[in-house]
Each structure stands twice: as C-alpha cells, then as structure tokens.
Amino acid sequence: MKILRCPVCGELLEKEEKRYCCSRGHSFDRARQGYVNLLQSQRSSKRNHGDDKEMVTARREFLEQGYYEPLRRLLVEKVYFYTVPNGVIADAGCGEGWYTEGVAAKMPVATVIGFDISKEALKWAAKRQGMDHLAVASCYEMPLADGSVDGLLNFFSPLAAEEYARVLKPGGHLFRAVPGDCHLWELKSAVYETPKPNRPEPEELPGLTLLERCPIQDEITLKNNREILSLFQMTPYYYRTSPADQAKLKSYQTLTTRTEFTLLIYEKK
Numbered sequence: 001m002k003i004l005r006c007p008v009c010g011e012l013l014e015k016e017e018k019r020y021c022c023s024r025g026h027s028f029d030r031a032r033q034g035y036v037n038l039l040q041s042q043r044s045s046k047r048n049h050g051d052d053k054e055m056v057t058a059r060r061e062f063l064e065q066g067y068y069e070p071l072r073r074l075l076v077e078k079v080y081f082y083t084v085p086n087g088v089i090a091d092a093g094c095g096e097g098w099y100t101e102g103v104a105a106k107m108p109v110a111t112v113i114g115f116d117i118s119k120e121a122l123k124w125a126a127k128r129q130g131m132d133h134l135a136v137a138s139c140y141e142m143p144l145a146d147g148s149v150d151g152l153l154n155f156f157s158p159l160a161a162e163e164y165a166r167v168l169k170p171g172g173h174l175f176r177a178v179p180g181d182c183h184l185w186e187l188k189s190a191v192y193e194t195p196k197p198n199r200p201e202p203e204e205l206p207g208l209t210l211l212e213r214c215p216i217q218d219e220i221t222l223k224n225n226r227e228i229l230s231l232f233q234m235t236p237y238y239y240r241t242s243p244a245d246q247a248k249l250k251s252y253q254t255l256t257t258r259t260e261f262t263l264l265i266y267e268k269k
C-alpha cells in the first residue's frame, strides 16, 4: 500500500526494490538493509540527533532478553483491541523495532511503518519481520498525509504531540508509554547517593483525548554485569552521570529492580 509521501512534493511514493519514487520523478534510494532516507534536512540540531551505535546496541541487547515483555504484551493487546485489522500503524521513533515487531506479528494485514532519525537503529529494525516501510524521518515531520494513520506508537521517543494529532485519522489512537515515578529505582540507588523519582510527564495533549491510563509494574533481576550496564545505558540519565558514578555499577553481577510504566491511550478528536 502506498502511504509514504515524497518529502519534496508531497505525492505518494511507490516502493520499488531499490528505491522509493513519486510520479514527479523524485527518487530516494533504499539502503542495502531496506530502509529509505526521507529526511530532507541533514543539519544536525537538537531535534535530529538520533541514537548512536552504542545506545542502539545497548537497547537491542537488553530488550532481546525479554524483561520488558509485559509492557510489549500490553501494547500489542491494546493496539489489537483499538485498531482495524487492515489499518495503518506507524511507530514514531521506533528505534530498532522491538515493540513494532510485536505489534506487526499480531496485526498481519495492517500496514506497519517505522520512523526513526537514527540510521543505526533502522539497520536493526530492517532485520525484523512484518515492517512494510522503514524510513529515516523526524517524528516532528513525518512523511504522511493528514489523517492517514489508525494507530500511532510513541514509545520513549520525543513527544511531537501536534504532529501525532495531524497524522492520526479522526477516531485513530495514540499509544504512548511513559516511565513511572519509581521506574528502575534500585538501579538508580546503586548509582546515586540520593536518587530522585522521575518527574511525572504531562498527560494532556492538544487535539487528543485521553481514553485509558494503564499502569504496569514488575520486578526484574538482571543476570550479569553486561545486562546491568546495557539497561543503565538505555536510560536518559546515563549521559548526565559522572564517570565515577557510572563506575559504581561495574561491581554488580546481579541486580533486582522494579520497573514501572504507564501506557496512555488517546483518541484523535
């Protein structure tokens, strides 16, 4: 199904084996791995700095262990409940597509699209099953028409609320995951003298109505030092932590910590 828009003229793009092209002759090569780069501005800015190889590797290794499977199961159930089987599902900031693949497996006839600004992440996402389109694009400016998406995922990626409301169909849904106050409390306690709870994220979003709030908690036991470091590296505070504090984790071979998330489900008005 043609769904992606040409970033130059806005016409629909045809997916071919080696490229995507529009009827006006604009053409975008597909990378060897299969994704396409539809990002127009290559300037680096706060908004288009994607995850680097190290961050992507840490997250992929951690997620593959299945510790966040309860959250992924909840997401998949809710997408299945709210979205028509042949709908369009887009993942804004899909990373290496661990959640996207779970959704695609449950929705085999849906059109599933992953966007991320990081090529490193998309290289991995392209190895997964069930993705119809994978594109380098900013979630602040997705190459999609207004009102073209039935289900949109915003999992730990930037919150581009107005853009999300723009691309959703009236009656379409946004599935947004946010960490809870005490998410990874014991991991933080191993690093910081006085760990602070996460600040609650604002839940009201323009153009969207909050339908459901699904908190989900668990306790996980990391089995070795690599898993502990990978999880810490996935957190937004990793890069703000001093080398001395980071080094405290090197002595841990196992660690039990709580996980807390809320899945927020919104409907486009």
Ligand SMILES: C[S@@+](CC[C@H](N)C(=O)[O-])C[C@H]1O[C@@H](n2cnc3c(N)ncnc32)[C@H](O)[C@@H]1O
Residues within 6 Å of the ligand: 047, 048, 049, 050, 051, 059, 092, 093, 094, 095, 096, 097, 098, 099, 115, 116, 117, 118, 121, 137, 138, 139, 140, 154, 155, 156, 157, 158
């Ligand atoms: C914490 S990761 C989450 C990835 C994935 N959703 C998951 O939960 O596994 C955030 C992702 O957002 C991407 N990202 C950051 N800024 C972005 C932007 N402006 N547009 C699209 N993706 C962006 C990063 O490259 C990264 O892959």
Ligand SMILES: [Zn+2]
Residues within 6 Å of the ligand: 006, 007, 008, 009, 010, 011, 022, 023, 024, 025, 026
């Ligand atoms: Zn064009």
